[in-house]
Amino acid sequence: MEEHPDPYDEAAREAVELANQIADRHQDADLWDISDGLLMGAIHYWLYSRQPCEDPMCEECEPVSNSDQRLVELLRLVEHFARESEYFHSANDVSIGRA
Ligand SMILES: [Zn+2]
Numbered sequence: 001m002e003e004h005p006d007p008y009d010e011a012a013r014e015a016v017e018l019a020n021q022i023a024d025r026h027q028d029a030d031l032w033d034i035s036d037g038l039l040m041g042a043i044h045y046w047l048y049s050r051q052p053c054e055d056p057m058c059e060e061c062e063p064v065s066n067s068d069q070r071l072v073e074l075l076r077l078v079e080h081f082a083r084e085s086e087y088f089h090s091a092n093d094v095s096i097g098r099a
Helices: 007-025 031-049 067-084
Strands: none
Touching: 007 031, 031 067
């Protein structure tokens, strides 16, 4: 175990560990319910962290200066993380339009 893990890596790793612990405690639980709850909590925390400061001209807060911009940024990150996930593609994916 690292003494001072990077907070970004630590948050990502421990979110998955938390989901696994919840699944272990609730053997009959639907994994979709656990992952949806995890996603809801993550989005809640992300939005909390992206509240703009009181300065309307603040350059740092400009990309998240209103709810629509926060949603655009959130969806951009969601797509990025999804596409870089090792689970994005599945061997069982249904192919459409292939001869
Ligand atoms: Zn600011």
